[in-house]
Amino acid sequence: MSSYELLPGAPDSPVLLHVPHSARAIPEDVRGGIVLDDAALERELDHITDAHTAELAEQAAALADVTPWRFVNRLSRLVVDPERFPDEREEMAAVGMGAVYTRTTHRAELRPADTDPEPLLARYFRPYARAMTEAVADRLAATGRAVVIDVHSYPTEPLPYELHGTGPRPPVCLGTDAFHTPEGLMEAARKAFAAVGETGLDSPFAGTYVPLEFYGRDTRVTALMVEIRRDTYMVEPAGAAGPGLERPANALADVINAA
Numbered sequence: 001m002s003s004y005e006l007l008p009g010a011p012d013s014p015v016l017l018h019v020p021h022s023a024r025a026i027p028e029d030v031r032g033g034i035v036l037d038d039a040a041l042e043r044e045l046d047h048i049t050d051a052h053t054a055e056l057a058e059q060a061a062a063l064a065d066v067t068p069w070r071f072v073n074r075l076s077r078l079v080v081d082p083e084r085f086p087d088e089r090e091e092m093a094a095v096g097m098g099a100v101y102t103r104t105t106h107r108a109e110l111r112p113a114d115t116d117p118e119p120l121l122a123r124y125f126r127p128y129a130r131a132m133t134e135a136v137a138d139r140l141a142a143t144g145r146a147v148v149i150d151v152h153s154y155p156t157e158p159l160p161y162e163l164h165g166t167g168p169r170p171p172v173c174l175g176t177d178a179f180h181t182p183e184g185l186m187e188a189a190r191k192a193f194a195a196v197g198e199t200g201l202d203s204p205f206a207g208t209y210v211p212l213e214f215y216g217r218d219t220r221v222t223a224l225m226v227e228i229r230r231d232t233y234m235v236e237p238a239g240a241a242g243p244g245l246e247r248p249a250n251a252l253a254d255v256i257n258a259a
Contacts, residue, residue: 003079003124006135007070009061014143015068015259016135017061017252018150018209021077022054030079030120035109046238047105048077050153051230056245057151060252068149068256071135073128077101078110080125082132083150083209086117095161099125105159133211140220147185147259150175150209150225151252155236158204167204171197171232172248175208175225179216185224188258192251196232222259226252 009015024045026034036044054072061068073082084090084099096103096110100117104110139146154173158165172193176186186201193199208225226248230236233244 003073003075004128004131005072005074006131007072009067009069011142013066013068014139014145015147015149015256016139017057017068017070018148019054019057019070019072020082021050021152023074024049024076025074026076026079033111033115035111044104045076047159051238052234052241052245053151053153055241056249056252059249060256063250063253064256069135071132080120082125082128086121086125091163097161105161107160129211133213136211136214136221145220148210148221148223149255150223152225152227153230154205154227156229156231162204165204168200169204169229170200171229172199173203173205173227174199174201175206175227176202177208177223180210180221180223181208182222185222185259189224189226189255192254195251196247
């Protein structure tokens with residue numbers, strides 16, 4: 001099973017929608033290293049998965065004036081989390097949720113604490129990172145710039161693993177980076193997502209994903225994280241997407257057009 005899929009957009013589009021946490025699939029051999037029983041694992045997937053965000057990105061891409069590219073993780077973040085730092089820079093490692101998780105959203109054991117992360121990093125994390133880096137480089141080569149829009153969702157109520165769960169939890173949270181998020185992109189997103197509800201910045205989740213080769217180095221790569229609160233479009237924790245998905249899809253299309 002491939003761990004990711006790059007879905008082509010228009011040749012002249014600089015926009016790359018990144019969907020890292022929408023899938024639930026776990027290869028059988030990786031499942032063997034997870035200590036949860038099947039029922040507990042399904043509950044954990046309910047909580048940790050950004051349900052329907054791949055569908056959200058697909059709808060937005062279809063609505064955009066110029067079709068963006070999409071890079072979609074096809075495996076659960078319980079395999080590896082491609083957005084974590086794979087080393088001591090990752091603050092979530094403090095709660096056992098670095099690039100390879102050893103704890104659950106409720107801080108229970110997911111894998112033994114002494115699990116060697118290297119096999120999963122080598123098999124899944126690094127190939128994903130290389131492919132995402134190449135996808136951004138291709139947009140730079142084709143258009144002279146790249147706009148990474150990171151598509152996520154988050155629960156209405158904070159989960160125990162959250163390090164910054166006490167702050168505001170608006171219907172839409174925009175994650176920004178001081179180097180890679182220009183004011184114009186942020187304001188375009190705030191205007192577009194006003195149709196969904198109040199839009200906040202960097203709470204409860206902050207920052208945005210940029211491949212490390214470009215991070216803090218290349219101003220041609222701009223980025224924004226979009227976090228949609230799940231109760232705006234689905235029944236939590238793992239219900240079907242309702243008609244509310246149309247509003248964030250239209251808003252995301254507007255951001256793509258403005259990018």
